[in-house]
């Protein structure tokens with residue numbers, strides 16, 4: 001396709017006037033695509049009350065420009081209204097690529113918009129790249145139950161749209177010297193979808209038990225042998241002020257509930273410290289932990305795959321190692337309330 005469309009866009013998200021972290025993760029993805037295409041990277045924000053100083057942080061983290069449509073009517077996400085706004089922006093500026101997060105907002109807004117335009121959308125991409133020669137977006141994601149990786153293209157339509165899982169990439173470090181344009185685009189109230197009205201807003205009681213935000217995650221697997229032993233994982237997580245994670249095997253056995261599952265068919269996590277105990281390190285589990293800053297593996301098998309990836313590999317029996325760690329933490333003044 002000859003391309004009169006050229007900007008690469010990433011969709012920023014906000015709640016209560018504060019930018020969400022995923023906005024910065026997407027910029028890291030978008031930056032490398034825009035650089036390969038030699039084009040401009042724009043962060044697009046639809047919402048309300050985000051200050052210019054905050055919008056400028058999007059530029060410091062990789063955007064060349066920010067397009068912001070803000071209005072009290074856009075404070076809360078309403079798919080139809082946001083979709084109309086996004087469509088009108090796309091019509092005017094004709095981006096070649098639009099990336100959103102695979103959050104509840106991105107997973108609703110992007111399909112809605114893609115159908116209306118119409119164009120293609122690849123959900124939950126793990127890798128994004130630019131095809132040499134054509135400049136098409138290569139959108140890679142697990143397919144057939146996670147057993148193969150499929151690379152999908154949208155050669156005939158623009159923009160090429162994709163969602164990316166939160167925590168699957170790290171934001172670029174802030175560069176204070178970066179300068180860019182913040183363009184405030186006025187909101188046309190005719191775009192409000194009158195069929196949908198917000199009657200109230202209640203913050204979700206998260207089922208995730210802090211896995212998404214936790215700095216420390218202690219995850220247990222099949223090596224714990226039985227459900228009762230998972231209390232060791234809870235106890236260590238509590239002492240470390242962290243959250244409890246689990247392999248799919250542990251979840252399938254009913255030792256932990258699904259919101260604790262980490263991996264390809266569970267959550268992608270990005271804590272400062274991930275501790276995997278009695279987890280072998282199957283590729284589907286690793287897919288969920290690879291952006292963790294430090295990986296600790298506790299496993300009795302010296303050849304366990306997770307040991308190979310770990311920054312710290314402890315070869316030992318979980319039933320001896322966990323109490324020993326807890327004892328040493330207590331000796332150093334870290335209370336054990338488990």
Ligand SMILES: Cc1cc2nc3c(=O)[nH]c(=O)nc-3n(C[C@H](O)[C@H](O)[C@H](O)COP(=O)(O)OP(=O)(O)OC[C@H]3O[C@@H](n4cnc5c(N)ncnc54)[C@H](O)[C@@H]3O)c2cc1C
Pocket residue numbers: 145146147220221222223224246247248249250261262263264265266267277278279280281282283284285288298299300301304316317318319
């Ligand atoms: C389509 C698909 C999607 C999947 N999605 C996910 C996913 O999202 N998340 C996920 O985790 N898996 C997923 N899986 C499953 C994955 O392939 C593995 O089966 C699973 O991760 C294994 O869990 P585990 O490491 O707990 O168990 P195992 O592989 O059985 O490993 C147990 C480990 O415990 C160690 N061990 C045993 N006794 C002790 C002891 N006393 N002390 C210390 N270590 C001990 C063993 O040496 C072993 O390494 C998926 C699979 C498929 C096909």
